[in-house]
Amino acid sequence: MKPFLRQQLARYADRLGELEFLLSREDIMKDMEQFLKLSREHTDVAAVASRWVRYQQREADLASGEEMKSDPEMAEMAQEEIDSATAEMAQLEGELQRMLLPKDPDDARPAFVEIRAGTGGDESALFAADMARMYTRYCDAKGLKTEVMSASESELGGYKEVVLRVEGNTTTAAGSCGPYGILKFESGGHRVQRVPATETQGRIHTSACTVAVLAEPDEQEAIKINPSDLRIDTYRASGAGGQHINKTDSAVRITHIPTGIVAECQDGRSQHSNKAQALKVLTARIQEKDRSERAAKDAAERKSLVGTGDRSDRIRTYNFPQGRLTDHRINLTLYKLLTIMEGDLDDVINALQAYEAAEQLAALELASN
Numbered sequence: 001m002k003p004f005l006r007q008q009l010a011r012y013a014d015r016l017g018e019l020e021f022l023l024s025r026e027d028i029m030k031d032m033e034q035f036l037k038l039s040r041e042h043t044d045v046a047a048v049a050s051r052w053v054r055y056q057q058r059e060a061d062l063a064s065g066e067e068m069k070s071d072p073e074m075a076e077m078a079q080e081e082i083d084s085a086t087a088e089m090a091q092l093e094g095e096l097q098r099m100l101l102p103k104d105p106d107d108a109r110p111a112f113v114e115i116r117a118g119t120g121g122d123e124s125a126l127f128a129a130d131m132a133r134m135y136t137r138y139c140d141a142k143g144l145k146t147e148v149m150s151a152s153e154s155e156l157g158g159y160k161e162v163v164l165r166v167e168g169n170t171t172t173a174a175g176s177c178g179p180y181g182i183l184k185f186e187s188g189g190h191r192v193q194r195v196p197a198t199e200t201q202g203r204i205h206t207s208a209c210t211v212a213v214l215a216e217p218d219e220q221e222a223i224k225i226n227p228s229d230l231r232i233d234t235y236r237a238s239g240a241g242g243q244h245i246n247k248t249d250s251a252v253r254i255t256h257i258p259t260g261i262v263a264e265c266q267d268g269r270s271q272h273s274n275k276a277q278a279l280k281v282l283t284a285r286i287q288e289k290d291r292s293e294r295a296a297k298d299a300a301e302r303k304s305l306v307g308t309g310d311r312s313d314r315i316r317t318y319n320f321p322q323g324r325l326t327d328h329r330i331n332l333t334l335y336k337l338l339t340i341m342e343g344d345l346d347d348v349i350n351a352l353q354a355y356e357a358a359e360q361l362a363a364l365e366l367a368s369n
Helices: 003-023 026-030 032-068 075-100 121-141 179-186 242-247 271-301 337-341 346-368
Strands: 111-117 145-153 159-167 170-172 175-177 188-194 205-215 230-235 251-256 261-265 314-319 324-327 332-334
Touching: 003 026, 003 032, 003 075, 003 346, 026 032, 032 075, 075 346, 111 121, 111 179, 111 271, 121 145, 121 159, 121 179, 121 188, 121 205, 121 337, 145 261, 145 271, 159 179, 170 346, 179 205, 179 346, 205 271, 251 271, 261 271, 314 337, 324 337, 324 346, 332 346
Parallel strands: 188 314
Antiparallel strands: 111 159, 111 205, 145 159, 170 175, 188 205, 230 251, 251 261, 314 324, 324 332
């Protein structure tokens, strides 16, 4: 284990003792807000400290095993102890590294996934529909719930624009994670190379769509929007939905006048529910705009391209003739495009999460020097 990790873990052990002392004080116990805050920190710190204690125990076991190897009668038993300790230490080190990484509080939140057709006309809209299907199937496989918030369909059955809402919690190689933490790396430009269904000459076309993943704001922490800054329009919903949805002005479009940001929803049965959902999307878009502006200011200091959320970035290419997916940010190439388009995104998501974790770990090491 690297020395800087040992230093970080030693601080956790010290902090655990401080927290146990603070939680035993009568004045802290009388202040419920402070008590709950310290209790939550104690839970997190204790989880790290207990694994660190176990790591040190197994490290001592490993040293004992190495000493016993010199005795021929104990060599076999010693090797078993060495193998067992080595395996467990590797597992514990991986867990500890993940636990020490800075946590984005938005990672656990539900997410809005916005997919928009770009260059390529009808083929781009069809690809946008394929992308929406891919994300929906991936989320279904992970036990996450998806719903269509709004959709603008093209003539050939694709999407000019579609907004999905994803909620729930699941487990990845990086541990337990919410929808935003899993899907945030999908933000950016997605390019497809294939023979379109409308192509009669069999020529390969290149088209694109953009994906933006937004964390759903916490109602208590969401930015406050002045109602006078909003223009709310109602209109008749289009598309599938039955008699009610098509015969009443239940669809809602909300415009934030200062920024020009627009959100709409027509999926619900009532104007009230559509207004509430559109306001959530609008708030998420405004917060994402603020987040992007802050990220742009820090861009000179950041070397990692993962998670910038810059929609102008071409982050990935889907080459159907070669059955190839390439993520340009981490130089990842997989020759399993058809299964990926069916929702098998684990290899891609896990690789992006591992890349971010490595970047964060390197930043921690640099900061500790």
